[in-house]
Amino acid sequence: MITSPFDFVTARSAEQAVALLGEYGDDAKLLAGGHSLLPMMKVRLAAPAVLVDIGGIDELAYVRLDGDDVAVGATTRHAAVATSAVLREQVPLLAHAAGLVGDPQVRHRGTIGGSLAHADPAADLPVALSALGGRVVVQGPAGRREIGADDFFQGYFTTALAEDELIVEVRLARRPGQGWGYEKFTRRANDWAIVAAATVGGRVSLANMGSQPVRALSTEQALASGSGARDAAALAAEGTRPGEDMHGDAEYRRHLARVLTRRALASAGVAD
């Protein structure tokens, strides 16, 4: 429960963080809220030689309307996302999902950028981003680029981020009044999802049904061709490769994916 030795440097800006990442290379790891990384370091599943602290870059903590999008700064805490009036009106799925991350302590430390970069397939924000078709704005030595949710997540704890890049912003299309649903299945309130289903605007994404957030494409196609929620949800587990652990084997997870998808679709106003 004590980390391996490491050095600690503080970045005051995104540019400085990029520079520090360039300097230290793959020895370095970004630290934002620390609620995923630090526990992994304490149990020695992670042992970065250098921590670059970006948690204090306040210029990256914001939620604002930007044209057809809502832009959320990377160091915005989950609690701020969950309670943002702008998000609750424009992208309520994201605000709702952020309100279910961990417990209040986690939500007041953890950041949206940190959670997405960590890319835990069981986490709330990656699956929400996937369902929302959001985009991740990353900054590297060559400047900024935008990566769509479907391309951003690449496997267990793996993203399209290059070694010398960091997330600076998350962009989500404004969807006021649009139906949405989020069903997170846990043993206890503060657990990771055994399975979760998120849906909005005809997209359906599943958490913990594979190595990254998984689009339920068969369900989406069924919906697009006019199927009701019940029939569409029955296809939710198609093509998924859920892992197995003591909380659920693959068969149970596939079953949950179908049940939760139907419930999420019902919440979103999709009729059976």
Add this chain to the structure above:
Amino acid sequence: MSILGTRVLRTEDPKFMTTGGVYTEDLVDERLTGAVYVTFARSPIAHARINGIDTSAVRDSDGVLAVFTAADVTDTATLRGMTRDINQEMTQTLLASDTVRYVGEPVAIVVTEQAYQGEDAADLIDVDYDPLPAVIDLHDAESDKTLLFPEAGSNTAVRYGPPQLDEHLFDDCEVVVSREIVNQRVAPAPMESRSAAAVWGEDGRLVAWIPNQGAQGTRAALAAMLKVSPDKVRIITPDVGGAFGAKFGADPEHALVAWTARRLGRPVRWSETRYENLMGMTHGRGQLQTVTIGGRRDGTVLAYRLEVLQDCGGYPRIGTLLPSLTLLMTPGTYAFAKVESAARSVVTTTTPMGAYRGAGRPEATAAVERAMDLFAAEIGMDPAEVRRRNLLPAFTEPRNNGFGALYDSGDYATALDRALEAAGYGRLRAEQVERRARGDVKALGIGIACYVEITGAGAESGDPHENATVEVHPDGSATILTGTSPHGQGHGTAWAMLASDELGIPVERITVRHGDTDLIPEGGGTGGSRSLQQGGAAVRQASQELLEVARDRAADELEVDARDLRFDVDRSAFTVAGVQQAAVSLADLAGKERLFVRAVFTAPGATFPFGAHVAVVEVDTETGKVELSRLIAVDDAGTILNPLLADGQRHGGIAQGAAQALLEEVVYDADGNPLTASFADYPFLSATEVPSFELVDMQTPTTYNPLGAKGIGEAGTIGATPAVQNAVVDAVSHLGVRHIDMPTSPQTVWRAIVSASEGNA
């Protein structure tokens, strides 16, 4: 008016809620100046022969002062089963010498200048392990296919009960149901993990700070392991952050910390991580039970049999002998005509088993209460009605339950009726019928458990007893020394109430001290729900005897006959009948000569609290998820001294008991690797998963102590666990489900529903 029976707020709480407690890990004491830190290197493998240990790389690691292996620790005791009937060839050295028998077993000691250096260094120890087959499954263990202790000749550590079961037990029965039931392994997981600080003085005595449940028992265990006389050991008990049975006595690690301090001639400290705690602290429960119950279709149970296969873990500790308590309570609250039970404890390559809140009795209740529901389902009768027909009638004279337990008094039917009434049982059943009729996805389940348990069973020798010393000081304050060992129960408040009631000294001016063996050499500690009925009774007795001492001194002081003196509790003073001015207070008397009394209270025997719990759950039949929506508890623990403290014990115990029914389980894979070694994987219920419990009052005083008190500390885990489990099964019984093993986790419940729909009950 007496304060006894009132909700006096806990005097302990202001400290815990503001500055916090001082635990062993954070205590500051000049005797510990310059302390160095112990880290244990632990076995990463469940079962293996140790071919050799290379510590050379460790010695070069930053801050390392010393490394010790079993080859160095030659002057300590070899541990064996606690009673002679346990196979004495199943021995344990404090550090594993030639074989490891569970993941987490200490293999080497690394001593570093700073605590953090220890983890880096311990990783560098190179142990050459020659793997042996893991033994996890209890049937596998009892087959003796792989022996943990070849010299013992068997994996069976001990057997209890008759050697031969009665093959005609169920001959007269119209209906017989039999089932194997899992009472799974759970982790005590107190908030404060294990810890120790130790220093040897120039006088050759050890001072050891250890979180414990009874300093005197810890002293005895530590002295025995170190092979020194107990008077060479002083145990001091800082604040203790929970124990649940697992902090009785001492573990090998505690003795090794003291051993290291002696070897190095320096103070030594150790505090384990949560990982180590979940692997290294004893676990609880872990029984595979076979229940067989038979009777008539009119609801009369004629015969009941319980067979227990107890998991000992890698070495026989307290858990090995707990099935004897399970057997002691076999028939529970019932008047079955024929009952028999037998148990067998087997070693497995897992963490050793110890006591866990209830320690053997919850297992008995769980078995018989599950059996009653199985029988009720088989004959198609309401489980409440089946219980009513078979409960022992109310009694006030002690009666033997046929297994050696002498129930002091009981009125089980009234407890059940009160619980059912408070629950609104009839309305719940009606709602259940409605929900089923309309095919509600959320199925309603109602579970019942009747229980009787044994508390204050007591002392190592003689009748159960406990001591207390009460002293009044010249400033009018008082100090109580107690042989009990509070670690959350609130003895500071309760014992002060008892003395205050006798002596007229305000509760806030009474200090309760415990846990220092030089100050209090004798004591039975806190466990088995014994403290109030013995330790509290001793406080009252000491207070009363103090008043008699004071009365004689007051008579001398006032130059009157002692018989003319009256003790005015409001003034904490003796007054002379008819003479208002003539008075002498206890404080005055204490100013002239120390005023204290030590008393030992001895009880005629154990007491048997009883009650009934009703659990209401909602089961999502599509996902298998269970929500506990209500828990109604009647817990008759005799006269209640402080309802606030008693309610606290009930709330905590019920949550803990419900957690076993719903979620908690220590899981090993087939190779003996623990899969639940952190709180990410080992789940308790938190406040978000439990309702506010409905506590129903029932107080039948016992005559075994002047307080009329029985134990309350373990009622929650005894009553709530089977009530909740029964409720889960009841919720889906209309789908054909007859039984679901604990923990009734979502996947398990869902599988039971699917399996029943495919025609398997």
